[in-house]
Amino acid sequence: MIVVMAKDSTPEQLEDVKARISRRPGLEPQVSEGAERIVVGVIGTVTPDMRDEMALVPGVSEVIPITKPYKMASREFHPENSIVMVGDVAVGGPEPVVMAGPCSVEDEEQMVSTAKSVKASGARILRGGAFKPRTSPYSFRGMGIDGLKLLNIAKQETGLPIITEVMTPGDVDTVAQYSDVLQVGARNMQNYNLLDAVGETRMPVMVKRGLAASYEEWLLAAEYVLAGGNDNVMMCERGIRSFESVTRFTMDVAAIPVIKRLSHLPIIGDPSHSTGHWYLVTPVALSAIAAGAHGLLIEVHPNPDKALCDGPQSLTFENFANLMGQVRAVKGALAGDPVPA
Amino acid sequence: MIVVMAKDSTPEQLEDVKARISRRPGLEPQVSEGAERIVVGVIGTVTPDMRDEMALVPGVSEVIPITKPYKMASREFHPENSIVMVGDVAVGGPEPVVMAGPCSVEDEEQMVSTAKSVKASGARILRGGAFKPRTSPYSFRGMGIDGLKLLNIAKQETGLPIITEVMTPGDVDTVAQYSDVLQVGARNMQNYNLLDAVGETRMPVMVKRGLAASYEEWLLAAEYVLAGGNDNVMMCERGIRSFESVTRFTMDVAAIPVIKRLSHLPIIGDPSHSTGHWYLVTPVALSAIAAGAHGLLIEVHPNPDKALCDGPQSLTFENFANLMGQVRAVKGALAGDPVPA
Amino acid sequence: MIVVMAKDSTPEQLEDVKARISRRPGLEPQVSEGAERIVVGVIGTVTPDMRDEMALVPGVSEVIPITKPYKMASREFHPENSIVMVGDVAVGGPEPVVMAGPCSVEDEEQMVSTAKSVKASGARILRGGAFKPRTSPYSFRGMGIDGLKLLNIAKQETGLPIITEVMTPGDVDTVAQYSDVLQVGARNMQNYNLLDAVGETRMPVMVKRGLAASYEEWLLAAEYVLAGGNDNVMMCERGIRSFESVTRFTMDVAAIPVIKRLSHLPIIGDPSHSTGHWYLVTPVALSAIAAGAHGLLIEVHPNPDKALCDGPQSLTFENFANLMGQVRAVKGALAGDPVPA
Amino acid sequence: MIVVMAKDSTPEQLEDVKARISRRPGLEPQVSEGAERIVVGVIGTVTPDMRDEMALVPGVSEVIPITKPYKMASREFHPENSIVMVGDVAVGGPEPVVMAGPCSVEDEEQMVSTAKSVKASGARILRGGAFKPRTSPYSFRGMGIDGLKLLNIAKQETGLPIITEVMTPGDVDTVAQYSDVLQVGARNMQNYNLLDAVGETRMPVMVKRGLAASYEEWLLAAEYVLAGGNDNVMMCERGIRSFESVTRFTMDVAAIPVIKRLSHLPIIGDPSHSTGHWYLVTPVALSAIAAGAHGLLIEVHPNPDKALCDGPQSLTFENFANLMGQVRAVKGALAGDPVPA
Numbered sequence A, B, C, D: 001m002i003v004v005m006a007k008d009s010t011p012e013q014l015e016d017v018k019a020r021i022s023r024r025p026g027l028e029p030q031v032s033e034g035a036e037r038i039v040v041g042v043i044g045t046v047t048p049d050m051r052d053e054m055a056l057v058p059g060v061s062e063v064i065p066i067t068k069p070y071k072m073a074s075r076e077f078h079p080e081n082s083i084v085m086v087g088d089v090a091v092g093g094p095e096p097v098v099m100a101g102p103c104s105v106e107d108e109e110q111m112v113s114t115a116k117s118v119k120a121s122g123a124r125i126l127r128g129g130a131f132k133p134r135t136s137p138y139s140f141r142g143m144g145i146d147g148l149k150l151l152n153i154a155k156q157e158t159g160l161p162i163i164t165e166v167m168t169p170g171d172v173d174t175v176a177q178y179s180d181v182l183q184v185g186a187r188n189m190q191n192y193n194l195l196d197a198v199g200e201t202r203m204p205v206m207v208k209r210g211l212a213a214s215y216e217e218w219l220l221a222a223e224y225v226l227a228g229g230n231d232n233v234m235m236c237e238r239g240i241r242s243f244e245s246v247t248r249f250t251m252d253v254a255a256i257p258v259i260k261r262l263s264h265l266p267i268i269g270d271p272s273h274s275t276g277h278w279y280l281v282t283p284v285a286l287s288a289i290a291a292g293a294h295g296l297l298i299e300v301h302p303n304p305d306k307a308l309c310d311g312p313q314s315l316t317f318e319n320f321a322n323l324m325g326q327v328r329a330v331k332g333a334l335a336g337d338p339v340p341a
Helices: A011-023 A048-056 A108-121 A145-158 A169-177 A192-200 A215-227 A255-262 A271-275 A278-290 A317-333 B011-023 B048-055 B108-121 B145-158 B169-177 B192-200 B215-227 B255-262 B271-275 B278-290 B317-333 C011-023 C048-056 C108-121 C145-158 C169-177 C192-200 C215-227 C255-262 C271-275 C278-290 C317-333 D011-023 D048-056 D108-121 D145-158 D169-177 D192-200 D215-227 D255-262 D271-275 D278-290 D317-333
Strands: A002-005 A028-033 A038-043 A060-064 A084-086 A089-091 A097-101 A125-127 A162-165 A181-184 A205-208 A233-237 A267-269 A295-299 B002-005 B028-033 B038-043 B060-064 B084-086 B089-091 B097-101 B125-127 B162-165 B181-184 B205-208 B233-237 B267-269 B295-299 C002-005 C028-033 C038-043 C060-064 C084-086 C089-091 C097-101 C125-127 C162-165 C181-184 C205-208 C233-237 C267-269 C295-299 D002-005 D028-033 D038-043 D060-064 D084-086 D089-091 D097-101 D125-127 D162-165 D181-184 D205-208 D233-237 D267-269 D295-299
Touching: A002 A011, A011 A028, A011 A038, A011 A048, A028 C028, A028 C038, A038 C028, A038 C038, A048 A060, A089 A097, A097 A108, A097 A317, A108 A125, A108 A145, A108 A317, A125 A145, A125 A295, A145 A162, A145 A169, A169 A181, A169 A192, A169 B169, A181 A192, A192 A205, A192 A215, A205 A215, A215 A233, A215 A255, A233 A255, A255 A267, A255 D278, A267 A278, A271 A278, A271 A295, A278 A295, A278 A317, A278 D255, A278 D278, A295 A317, A317 D317, B002 B011, B011 B028, B011 B038, B011 B048, B028 D028, B028 D038, B038 D028, B038 D038, B048 B060, B089 B097, B097 B108, B097 B317, B108 B125, B108 B145, B108 B317, B125 B145, B125 B295, B145 B162, B145 B169, B169 B181, B169 B192, B181 B192, B192 B205, B192 B215, B205 B215, B215 B233, B215 B255, B233 B255, B255 B267, B255 C278, B267 B278, B271 B278, B271 B295, B278 B295, B278 B317, B278 C255, B278 C278, B295 B317, B317 C317, C002 C011, C011 C028, C011 C038, C011 C048, C048 C060, C089 C097, C097 C108, C097 C317, C108 C125, C108 C145, C108 C317, C125 C145, C125 C295, C145 C162, C145 C169, C169 C181, C169 C192, C169 D169, C181 C192, C192 C205, C192 C215, C205 C215, C215 C233, C215 C255, C233 C255, C255 C267, C267 C278, C271 C278, C271 C295, C278 C295, C278 C317, C295 C317, D002 D011, D011 D028, D011 D038, D011 D048, D048 D060, D089 D097, D097 D108, D097 D317, D108 D125, D108 D145, D108 D317, D125 D145, D125 D295, D145 D162, D145 D169, D169 D181, D169 D192, D181 D192, D192 D205, D192 D215, D205 D215, D215 D233, D215 D255, D233 D255, D255 D267, D267 D278, D271 D278, D271 D295, D278 D295, D278 D317, D295 D317
Parallel strands: A097 A125, A097 A295, A125 A162, A162 A181, A181 A205, A205 A233, A233 A267, A267 A295, B097 B125, B097 B295, B125 B162, B162 B181, B181 B205, B205 B233, B233 B267, B267 B295, C097 C125, C097 C295, C125 C162, C162 C181, C181 C205, C205 C233, C233 C267, C267 C295, D097 D125, D097 D295, D125 D162, D162 D181, D181 D205, D205 D233, D233 D267, D267 D295
Antiparallel strands: A002 A038, A002 A060, A028 A038, A084 A089, B002 B038, B002 B060, B028 B038, B084 B089, C002 C038, C002 C060, C028 C038, C084 C089, D002 D038, D002 D060, D028 D038, D084 D089
């Protein structure tokens, strides 16, 4: 931490700042008198409250943190890429893993036919929502446990492991019993009780980026899960909110190489939610792969114009098969990881 | 709902659109052939899935909703201002209600001295966090139930009712037992299980605006609580995320008159979280009052530079007393409600 | 400037960093070896290119600037408030100065009647657009020099000095001849040739904040004018772009106290452009005054529903008179400047 | 245009709305009485002022535009892709065109060596800034006409046509004389006098997206140039401003397929400015190609750590050569245009 003194600060104020630092066990001040400002470096490991305290001390102009607030999520802590195993599917390795399926579980025929079709096209994990976060209380909120059971029928038929959203700590046990990856949705990225609860399991967890979350906040959400003792964390970029309203959200494709540099955790791209339009899903999916994503999350529906949720952004079976062919081609063209070490 | 046909749509596509509308019970299409486009109005009450379906129909260029998705939160549904009673304090009436206290409950001395001081300065409700949402898992996360008990000691000493945050459905009963207003924090604005849970109580609930929530999404969060049968809902503008980083968030002062026009619910301003700097709290508090806010939420601490949380944005007792004097003066200068009917 | 070394940087890299600093005349490195990182302070006045250079040096993790990039606009450079004289009207002093008039100059009757009415209600400066920046090339782009002449007829009739926008360096001489304050619009805030050109005059200049400009960029735009030798600069907060679309822009009311703290320049609030709706103008105008604005810029039109530009956000004469009464009342209620020194 | 009546509007107000529409030549009202609202469609071509007028009429709740405000830039106006010829280089066709070179022209050796190297690696157009928009008046603002002359030496040596920025109408003739493509920078995207001036030439113009410009505003900036009679317009996505500060801007990769759907104009991606970090340039460049970009704009410098401008985001010759190889590989892997018709 660096404490910058105000231009008009007094020698007494500087002494006060030094004393406050020295008073803390393990910390030591080091003063640099510059041409324009006096700067006090704090040597030792600073706690967050120390930073808040110093910001208020008379004569202090600014407090600048140096070290990152997340530890276990950082690449410095864990230099190699993490591989998260979902059944026998390795997420975070050289092969991009595509997770596909409908926004909402609706009925057995829908789930089984979708599972078979996306598997045939190359998807390795089946997605489907049973507990649905909806902006309006009057929208369809998912089939709940009955939906989880239908997902499992589709799993038995195809062998595809399942990713599905869990919305509240009270549902974690139930959802864990019926699924292979617990998804924490964008609107729950800072639902800390939920992060704690999924951190207590040892199951794979996918943390979607909040609508307006910084990279640091998103990595700190992952840190909650890691700090709970659960190493099986994946990140998912699903678009941030911007002023543009033609797309549903704005896909931040640079998040993919940034997260790979800052962290060892696998990073997945979600072109369906980020764009909100089926005709944008393929180009944005390919862009995520070209930027180095470890996988994709794609909405597929047997009949998008009859979908109970997110029809406009869902692909048909045929469009998904076509997308998968292009994903393989683009991935094959990449000469290793495009992110420099 | 309005369905706009594509410029190159065919007569068959138009017939298909009309048929899809007519097929739904209670709906009827009405076609307007413009110079540039054909537009089909949908007469009757449209469900959200209908809108999604139509967006996908071949020949359709755009689907435009007309009616607002929230009902019970709208001023059309309830033309008079709602008054939410917190004990004997009326929120939403002519007197602005100031809620003040520390970010976090720390100890009895802190809570009781703060409660006495803010009461003497004119605050009507005591705030204090016992369950704290923190960006980092390594930050102080609040005293929990012990904090709730300290809040109640301060309540007994001063008679001030209590507002405190509840973070998860499993805590609603406990927090409700020890408090007078349940606060849903910004990061939980779309935690729908929590909104359902507080909607099942009959206690006053304050819904803080999410960091990147639109007015419509925020009113829909309130609608969750209202739809649960709980009429005692207040809104709180606490700043939105923007590109500017000097302030912690960007106070959207226009939200105050907008919410008053769209809704009957009381609207509170939070200058502490929105600015993040104690020296901005007073000017922004006065701006909220001048814009017509029904109240304020202010962080006050006996010793901000020792606060365990949010010290830099907390006022001292003296600064708070000074703020209250100015709030009364500005409120007194307003000639009725500045928002035209 | 502070150079933070990477965790895995080598002693040779540290030596290289120190050598690069020492090589520059007047600069000296000062090394602090922390528990987690080595930090090198740079003593002396750093040029912007130095910062860019250091960011690329092997072993460097981060470069953190300390001093503000604007000089003449800063309060440290000029501790007292600046007063900008517009004729005999002092902007930046204790009395808020209201500038009012139509978005576009349309005809003599419109301008003269508006000037008389706003003067009678207490406005001190007349606004009116003759050169109009319009998003579409097909919109009305202003009357040009004929509009400037009509503004001057209104000035002769009322004595009100004139503020009007200049859009391009080639027009600065002409607009300067016919006006008292040159307005640089939000979309031109980073039109550096225009800032240079108005900096060469000695006329009052009002710099509106860009739609997505940070405080620092906005102050640097003012710095361009000041660096040209023109001290007569005013700032105008007119709302920033956010994700919310109900309001045209988002009024950042905290910008008012922040600019007053960082700078000595007068700061004006524009509730008309920031909100886009006439019924929001009064509450937001009052909020700007309560936050300490030195003045307001308000759109007034004799007949808003016939206005050639921005009718929906224009006030009628009657509504403006009403607003002025409330502005005086709120200003009268403020006990000095709400921004702490 | 659609006029939505307020829930409590009167029959007289509806008659007034209809009369106002009928009064305009060529317009006709068509009333739809819905279950919840009365909606009046306006048949005929609506002018922008009509929309403003109607928003103010008593009894009107909302006015919804239907047709896009840009005409010549729209794909409906010109269904085939436009090809812009820069010398003998076709921009907008099947081959992606890479424009590369330094941020600023510095000296002959720098320009000639860069031109030779980027040409050898496959770049088709040479970039270099002679007039530089800089946030601070104290930064290096470019070599001006001397820089243009150095660009031309590099052109003579390599045959590469030149793209360079023009900042103000007064410089258009000079810059046009020394270059092959006029670049309108992001900060000037709404400098309408400049757009008019480049629209009067018949030279290729590249319009960079403003920092907070919507797709519609950006296409309207292009419309200014097209409306001036200049068909040779290219668009460039260079990142938008968001709350995230790790990257300099946020690359909106979905802009590429969206612009291709809405417009016939070529669309170029700029990974250098959007990310601000050299190590993000390659992954983001590949993502733009995978999303269907017609070309790239890349900063390359012989010695990035000595660059007078934007060193941290510049590639070395070697990194650029490597990037070009990957661009060719990814482009080769794409099966035609990923944007569905």
